[in-house]
Amino acid sequence: MISVRKLTKEFKIPVKPPGMKGAIRHLIRGEYKVKVAVESVDFSIEQGEAVAYIGPNGAGKSTTIKMLTGILKPTSGEILVNGIDPQRHRIQNAKNIGVVFGQRTQLWWDIPVEESFALLKNIYEVPDAVYNENLKLFNEIFGLSEFIGRSARKLSLGQRMRADLAAALLHNPSTVFLDEPTIGLDIGTKEAMRELIQRINREKGVTIILTSHDLKDVEDICRRIIVIDGGRIICDKEISQLTKEYAMDRGLQITLLDMQKELPARLLGQEGISYAAMEDAHTLEIHFKPEMYTAFEIVEEVNKYARIQDFRLREPSIERMIEKIYRSGEQSA
Amino acid sequence: MRRFIRRYIGFTRCTMEERIAYRKGFLVSAVLNMVGILVSVFLWRVLFAQESVIQGYDWNQMILYVLIVALLNATLGFDTERKLSKGILDGSIASDLTKPIDFQSMSFFQALGHSLVEGGTALILVVLLAVTLTDLSPYLNPVSMALFAVSLMLAFMLKFCLAYFGGLMCFFTSNGFGVVYLRQVITDVFSGAMLPLAFFPAWFQRLAGVLPFQASVYLPTQIFLGRIEGRGAVRILALQALWVVVMWTLSGLFFRFAVKKITIQGG
Ligand SMILES: Nc1ncnc2c1ncn2[C@@H]1O[C@H](COP(=O)(O)OP(=O)(O)O)[C@@H](O)[C@H]1O
Numbered sequence: 001m002i003s004v005r006k007l008t009k010e011f012k013i014p015v016k017p018p019g020m021k022g023a024i025r026h027l028i029r030g031e032y033k034v035k036v037a038v039e040s041v042d043f044s045i046e047q048g049e050a051v052a053y054i055g056p057n058g059a060g061k062s063t064t065i066k067m068l069t070g071i072l073k074p075t076s077g078e079i080l081v082n083g084i085d086p087q088r089h090r091i092q093n094a095k096n097i098g099v100v101f102g103q104r105t106q107l108w109w110d111i112p113v114e115e116s117f118a119l120l121k122n123i124y125e126v127p128d129a130v131y132n133e134n135l136k137l138f139n140e141i142f143g144l145s146e147f148i149g150r151s152a153r154k155l156s157l158g159q160r161m162r163a164d165l166a167a168a169l170l171h172n173p174s175t176v177f178l179d180e181p182t183i184g185l186d187i188g189t190k191e192a193m194r195e196l197i198q199r200i201n202r203e204k205g206v207t208i209i210l211t212s213h214d215l216k217d218v219e220d221i222c223r224r225i226i227v228i229d230g231g232r233i234i235c236d237k238e239i240s241q242l243t244k245e246y247a248m249d250r251g252l253q254i255t256l257l258d259m260q261k262e263l264p265a266r267l268l269g270q271e272g273i274s275y276a277a278m279e280d281a282h283t284l285e286i287h288f289k290p291e292m293y294t295a296f297e298i299v300e301e302v303n304k305y306a307r308i309q310d311f312r313l314r315e316p317s318i319e320r321m322i323e324k325i326y327r328s329g330e331q332s333a
Numbered sequence: 334m335r336r337f338i339r340r341y342i343g344f345t346r347c348t349m350e351e352r353i354a355y356r357k358g359f360l361v362s363a364v365l366n367m368v369g370i371l372v373s374v375f376l377w378r379v380l381f382a383q384e385s386v387i388q389g390y391d392w393n394q395m396i397l398y399v400l401i402v403a404l405l406n407a408t409l410g411f412d413t414e415r416k417l418s419k420g421i422l423d424g425s426i427a428s429d430l431t432k433p434i435d436f437q438s439m440s441f442f443q444a445l446g447h448s449l450v451e452g453g454t455a456l457i458l459v460v461l462l463a464v465t466l467t468d469l470s471p472y473l474n475p476v477s478m479a480l481f482a483v484s485l486m487l488a489f490m491l492k493f494c495l496a497y498f499g500g501l502m503c504f505f506t507s508n509g510f511g512v513v514y515l516r517q518v519i520t521d522v523f524s525g526a527m528l529p530l531a532f533f534p535a536w537f538q539r540l541a542g543v544l545p546f547q548a549s550v551y552l553p554t555q556i557f558l559g560r561i562e563g564r565g566a567v568r569i570l571a572l573q574a575l576w577v578v579v580m581w582t583l584s585g586l587f588f589r590f591a592v593k594k595i596t597i598q599g600g
């Protein structure tokens with residue numbers, strides 16, 4: 001169980017005007033700019049939940065994860081992970097958590113992966129039975145035995161990430177933090193990573209906190225989404241709830257040969273049309289309530305104002321829901 | 334205690350394996366050591382051509398001094414600091430900090446692994462040179478050898494503490510190289526690694542005497558060379574142990590303070 005209250009992290013960024021003069025001035029005056037990376041964030045996560053923590057680049061996801069894992073001290077606010085303040089009792093907290101930072105590795109670079117694993121087994125004092133059982137599971141899903149004897153340096157990115165995820169799970173943590181674990185991976189590896197994460201969540205009741213830009217990860221693994229943007233939480237909902245609110249709308253993407261400038265505004269003015277905007281100079285994106293229009297009626301309506309070259313139905317997807325959440329966040333901000 | 338060692342000894346083992354796997358670096362450092370020692374030996378040969386005793390050291394003692402310093406330097410060089418400053422500056426320290434381990438103990442066991450490999454090869458080198466270049470017979474009595482062995486171990490621990498403490502400075506600057514370099518220069522001068530402290534003016538020796546550095550190099554050499562014996566030698570061991578405890582504790586406190594300031598770039 002994780003609870004976060006009024007969590008804020010500010011970074012002091014040195015202001016260094018360009019050139020030698022600037023550098024000296026900075027040395028003397030020591031000017032800093034304050035960057036608020038996470039601002040008054042609140043949420044709580046029950047044991048066994050699988051939560052996606054998503055947002056655009058620079059939103060504050062990694063900063064939040066770093067605070068939850070105890071390696072970064074919050075500027076203010078309160079965090080409890082399984083009843084423990086992770087920064088103050090970092091070592092105690094570390095026993096119960098597993099962490100993957102997709103952009104880093106925790107494996108030793110020049111020695112066989114199995115040696116890194118053996119080291120972790122000692123550190124966490126994992127009993128032999130648990131260790132062997134876990135290795136069996138990782139083998140089954142990841143084919144770990146094929147490359148466990150090689151050094152991390154000699155692994156492909158996909159193999160390395162599998163090994164890294166396995167390393168984070170060796171000690172049966174109750175809570176797992178995954179910061180962009182699938183970044184840069186091929187489809188096959190992504191699938192395998194998702195399968196393992198799903199299984200430990202469903203079968204062992206492990207809490208998952210996942211950040212990713214791949215919404216397929218989110219769809220497959222998570223049941224709840226927290227969206228952060230500009231350091232603030234702009235949405236925190238069950239995915240099923242979101243689907244009800246957002247995905248009821250149908251979407252069409254229409255390619256236009258020519259058009260009138262005020263077309264999107266005119267369409268938006270009509271009841272039953274929830275969204276209309278130009279994606280680029282020739283592509284109109286339009287969302288509508290299926291109980292009020294058929295797709296054909298929408299095309300007809302647009303055809304009154306513009307010549308249509310092509311159109312296609314857009315499936316309701318998490319991706320589009322998130323897009324809308326971002327847009328509504330921008331409007332209210 | 335056994336449980337503690339069982340949990341941390343893997344860091345020693347992995348570091349050793351890594352060091353051995355990376356053969357090129359390993360050979361380069363062995364060759365560099367050798368060259369460094371030979372340069373010193375030739376320098377002293379020139380100086381001893383004119384005089385038979387310099388500042389109380391004869392040729393034999395001076396070469397042994399040089400060899401012991403080389404052994405200590407090879408055993409624990411830049412590696413602790415380099416690892417630490419790199420981890421702090423590029424954020425790779427993050428994965429160590431998410432483990433249920435005491436960071437300082439982890440660093441120590443890593444340094445130990447490094448030192449067993451580097452120190453092991455340096456020891457072979459140094460013993461070979463000592464046998465060919467010097468007359469060891471006056472120094473080979475079991476009591477002083479035992480005292481020296483203990484002193485070497487304490488010196489190793491103290492050297493680790495000093496390097497670790499220095500490396501932690503990187504929490505407060507983005508110029509890791511500068512910090513490491515500065516620490517190295519200070520240590521070389523005050524520890525007696527550059528020259529025996531007897532070569533320096535009295536005020537400098539007094540200053541060096543109240544600093545921890547001399548206990549990491551100079552004092553063990555004095556035990557080996559029999560310049561300090563009996564009760565004096567035991568006092569030196571006690572002083573070394575005291576410095577180890579003081580620096581270990583200070584480093585721990587410093588880390589606890591510094592880790593709150595860490596920003597962990599990237600990710
Ligand atoms: N160590 C740091 N020092 C200064 N600014 C930082 C640091 N880490 C992150 N930031 C800033 O805080 C904001 C949030 O960063 P981050 O949490 O890494 O975003 P995300 O993971 O969502 O992409 C960004 O604007 C980033 O530039």
Ligand SMILES: [Mg+2]
Nearest residue numbers: 061062063600
């Ligand atoms: Mg990030």
